[in-house]
Amino acid sequence: MRDAHLSLARGEVVAITGASGSGKSSLLYCLAGVLPVARGQVRFEGRAFGDLGDEEISTLRRERFGFVFQYGELLPELTIEENTALPLRLAGVRKRPALKAAAEVLDRLGIAELRERRPSQVSGGQSQRVAVARALVHRPAVVFADEPTGSLDSANADAVLKEFLSLARSQGTAVLLVTHDQTVAAQADRRCTMADGVLTLKGAAE
Numbered sequence: 001m002r003d004a005h006l007s008l009a010r011g012e013v014v015a016i017t018g019a020s021g022s023g024k025s026s027l028l029y030c031l032a033g034v035l036p037v038a039r040g041q042v043r044f045e046g047r048a049f050g051d052l053g054d055e056e057i058s059t060l061r062r063e064r065f066g067f068v069f070q071y072g073e074l075l076p077e078l079t080i081e082e083n084t085a086l087p088l089r090l091a092g093v094r095k096r097p098a099l100k101a102a103a104e105v106l107d108r109l110g111i112a113e114l115r116e117r118r119p120s121q122v123s124g125g126q127s128q129r130v131a132v133a134r135a136l137v138h139r140p141a142v143v144f145a146d147e148p149t150g151s152l153d154s155a156n157a158d159a160v161l162k163e164f165l166s167l168a169r170s171q172g173t174a175v176l177l178v179t180h181d182q183t184v185a186a187q188a189d190r191r192c193t194m195a196d197g198v199l200t201l202k203g204a205a206e
């Protein structure tokens with residue numbers, strides 16, 4: 001990345017589009033504290049990642065951020081409900097309330113009946129809904145979504161994305177949505193494009 005300035009307000013949905021290899025995923029990983037930046041700064045709630053220790057950044061990632069990837073990345077040995085509850089369990093929430101919260105989110109996404117199944121026993125669209133449920137179950141401040149519907153056909157992608165953004169908006173979670181698909185990006189409040197490591201805002205100025 002050579003020139004990338006971006007701020008994400010509370011509850012805002014921002015899409016980043018751009019050709020494959022333009023640096024979208026790299027930017028997302030830097031903003032999520034997964035990759036370090038060589039120059040420049042990433043700040044969350046006023047605090048620069050550079051001033052935080054690895055442990056504090058891990059805690060931020062675990063408790064304040066959520067993640068959705070192209071293929072869901074569910075853990076095969078856990079049930080759908082356990083996969084969904086994972087962020088709460090990692091934050092120290094007891095099993096019973098964590099599973100209850102997971103069931104509620106799964107219900108809101110219309111897949112409550114899948115609770116006891118394993119990831120191998122659900123469809124692609126269903127596993128992306130589970131990935132969305134897991135990303136939102138702990139009511140994070142930000143969800144980082146990298147091509148979250150990229151493995152789905154367009155009708156399914158559209159439905160999952162709408163449910164995802166509607167749930168995120170209803171709980172005030174901001175979403176950084178990386179996609180190469182303009183119809184996906186059109187659902188965002190604000191759009192940027194990435195080309196050769198340079199990020200450009202579309203439409204109204206920040």
Ligand SMILES: Nc1ncnc2c1ncn2[C@@H]1O[C@H](COP(=O)(O)OP(=O)(O)O)[C@@H](O)[C@H]1O
Nearest residue numbers: 018019020021022023024025026027028178194
């Ligand atoms: N771990 C890595 N080490 C070195 N180069 C990488 C790594 N990951 C990605 N790249 C390169 O960085 C560029 C941007 O990649 P990426 O962020 O994955 O783009 P996009 O998500 O837009 O397809 C590409 O040229 C890619 O080959």
Ligand SMILES: [Mg+2]
Nearest residue numbers: 024025026146
């Ligand atoms: Mg990518």
